Amino acid sequence: MSSIKLTKRQEEIVQIVKEDGPITGEQIAEKLKLTRATLRPDLAILTMAGSLEARPRVGYFFNKDKEKQFKATAFLDLKVNDYKGHPIVVQKSASVYDAIVQMFLEDVGTLYAVDSEGCLAGVISRKDLLRAAIGNKNLDDLPVSVIMTRMPNIITVKPEETMLQAAKKLVQNRIDSLPVVRELKEKPDTYEVIGRITKTTITKIYLEIVEQKSV
Numbered sequence: 001m002s003s004i005k006l007t008k009r010q011e012e013i014v015q016i017v018k019e020d021g022p023i024t025g026e027q028i029a030e031k032l033k034l035t036r037a038t039l040r041p042d043l044a045i046l047t048m049a050g051s052l053e054a055r056p057r058v059g060y061f062f063n064k065d066k067e068k069q070f071k072a073t074a075f076l077d078l079k080v081n082d083y084k085g086h087p088i089v090v091q092k093s094a095s096v097y098d099a100i101v102q103m104f105l106e107d108v109g110t111l112y113a114v115d116s117e118g119c120l121a122g123v124i125s126r127k128d129l130l131r132a133a134i135g136n137k138n139l140d141d142l143p144v145s146v147i148m149t150r151m152p153n154i155i156t157v158k159p160e161e162t163m164l165q166a167a168k169k170l171v172q173n174r175i176d177s178l179p180v181v182r183e184l185k186e187k188p189d190t191y192e193v194i195g196r197i198t199k200t201t202i203t204k205i206y207l208e209i210v211e212q213k214s215v
């Protein structure tokens with residue numbers, strides 16, 4: 001992700017323009033108790049970087065759209081492969097009881113069920129387990145394969161996709177997590193689970209981007 005590290009003075013200028021823009025170079029200089037000439041290089045850099053815009057006879061103003069555009073672009077560049085977390089996997093023959101224990105022990109909200117060959121077979125969310133637990137006494141005898149969301153209905157993401165694509169899939173399908181998968185060459189439509197992307201992954205990246213003092 002490309003960004004320009006601002007000097008303290010440049011940050012002060014951006015802050016002034018954000019609060020008081022449109023504002024002339026002369027007025028910014030006055031606020032900072034500096035001369036217009038001293039400020040000229042900083043203003044030139046900020047204008048070239050696109051964080052400030054200058055209009056003749058109006059002055060400098062803050063370019064909100066440019067900021068938004070930059071951040072969206074930053075999200076676009078990030079690859080799922082670099083942000084994927086460790087997937088927590090259970091056998092699809094495991095009991096609902098064991099899945100609940102596993103979810104607590106691993107502190108995750110979603111488990112991925114695999115078949116005897118280790119390929120993705122299902123997704124088990126908190127609500128799936130709660131639903132199964134209501135009025136069902138024999139959670140030990142109930143395999144997760146009965147209650148999970150099954151293939152081919154699972155929304156997955158590939159390691160080479162972008163985090164923006166992953167975020168869209170999470171929001172559009174109203175789900176909390178996506179298994180990161182690799183299709184087996186020898187078996188089309190059969191997937192190995194190699195990671196997970198959750199809403200928390202997206203929130204962390206969002207914070208990383210907005211907290212960066214970049215323009």
Ligand code: ADP
Pocket residue numbers: 109110123124125126127128148149153154155156174175176177178179
């Ligand atoms: P919760 O049930 O804890 O609110 P989700 O919103 O992720 O969690 O799950 C809602 C439903 O969607 C559940 O039935 C779950 O099995 C299913 N689900 C979760 N993730 C996926 C996915 N990646 N693809 C398809 N279905 C999913």
